[in-house]
Amino acid sequence: MIIFFGPMGAGKSMQGQILAARHGWRWISTGQLLRETYDPELFKKMHKGELIDESTIKRVVNGALSDSGDIERVILDGFPRTLSQTEWLVETQDEYNRPIELVLVLEVPRGELLKRLNIRRRADDAPETVEKRMIIYRKEIYPILTYLTDKHIRIAHIDGTGTVGQVHDRIEAELEACSLA
Numbered sequence: 001m002i003i004f005f006g007p008m009g010a011g012k013s014m015q016g017q018i019l020a021a022r023h024g025w026r027w028i029s030t031g032q033l034l035r036e037t038y039d040p041e042l043f044k045k046m047h048k049g050e051l052i053d054e055s056t057i058k059r060v061v062n063g064a065l066s067d068s069g070d071i072e073r074v075i076l077d078g079f080p081r082t083l084s085q086t087e088w089l090v091e092t093q094d095e096y097n098r099p100i101e102l103v104l105v106l107e108v109p110r111g112e113l114l115k116r117l118n119i120r121r122r123a124d125d126a127p128e129t130v131e132k133r134m135i136i137y138r139k140e141i142y143p144i145l146t147y148l149t150d151k152h153i154r155i156a157h158i159d160g161t162g163t164v165g166q167v168h169d170r171i172e173a174e175l176e177a178c179s180l181a
Helices: 012-023 030-035 040-048 054-066 083-096 110-120 127-150 164-177
Strands: 002-005 026-029 074-077 102-107 155-159
Touching: 002 012, 002 127, 012 026, 012 074, 012 102, 012 164, 026 030, 026 054, 030 040, 030 054, 030 074, 040 127, 054 074, 054 083, 083 127, 102 127, 102 164, 110 127, 127 155, 155 164
Parallel strands: 002 074, 002 102, 026 074, 102 155
Antiparallel strands: none
């Protein structure tokens, strides 16, 4: 498994989809999976910037991982988001026969993120939602990265600024350096 981290607007989905298409891997976006449930209560929570309960998230991710079959690698986008989700993923990775091979953290300055989100204009990108989700992201990411480091899982911080192609080239270089591409 390859896991993407980064605040909303950092380019996780774009880069995950490009990697999946380029290498024949599966891109799994929890945000996309949740939006595709068409559950009005989930949509309302997401629109307000609230986190979805752990059991729902784990159920959705479990189903997506189980459905990935013989695909060489999966790319997780938007999961895990909390330390307990991270612990669950690390503890269950053997059940899916998919070790966590690399964590990619897309680093993008706040001003650039706000500019990108203004262009994207998704329903859950309202200014108050963005601010709330950025605070949650910053609060949760550091304990997650510490835990993954303690588990000896590779983490790479990638400069997420520039064109989509420039960011993708940085990601590909990291994958090559880790013998994953």
